[in-house]
Amino acid sequence: MKKSLHISCFVILLMLANCLTTKAQETLSKSSTQINFIENSWTEALKQAAKQKKYIFVDAYASWCGPCKMLKATTFKNNRVADFYNDNFVNVAIDMEKGQGPTLAAEWGLQAYPTMIIFDSKGKPISGTVGYIKPNDLIKFGQQALNK
DSSP states (O other): OHHHHHHHHHHHHHHHHHHHHHHHHHHHHHHHHSOOOEESOHHHHHHHHHHHTOEEEEEEEOTTOHHHHHHHHTGGGOHHHHHHHHHHEEEEEEETTSTTHHHHHHHHTOOSSSEEEEEOTTSOEEEEEESOOOHHHHHHHHHHHHTO
16 A cells, blocks of 8 residues: 555656646747747837837838748747847747738838837847848847947
């Protein structure tokens, strides 16, 4: 009886440890393998930037845009890019044809996609670039904005 109780407790502890390890690995892999974006909420990005005292990195995209899809599939999933942007910015991806997007596109004078803009924590634009960008160039773009 006592032996079976010990075995049961041991099995439960093993299962719990496995669950915790799996959850930690999911969290770790998500944070380090892609830029973590707030989706379609400029308002939330402004709130988070003020709270965290960080600049905001905006990925302004359209669902039909080929270079936008390529950015999401390659550059934004580069480990160095993800680490740099997740550490230094509040990141927001906004579909410029839905929700707040059309109003923001007009306000910001956007003409093409993808457009990437870095704002200060109050929503003042610091720097911008248009079109597909390679990982090293996106890191340089972010570093230049942080140094302004």
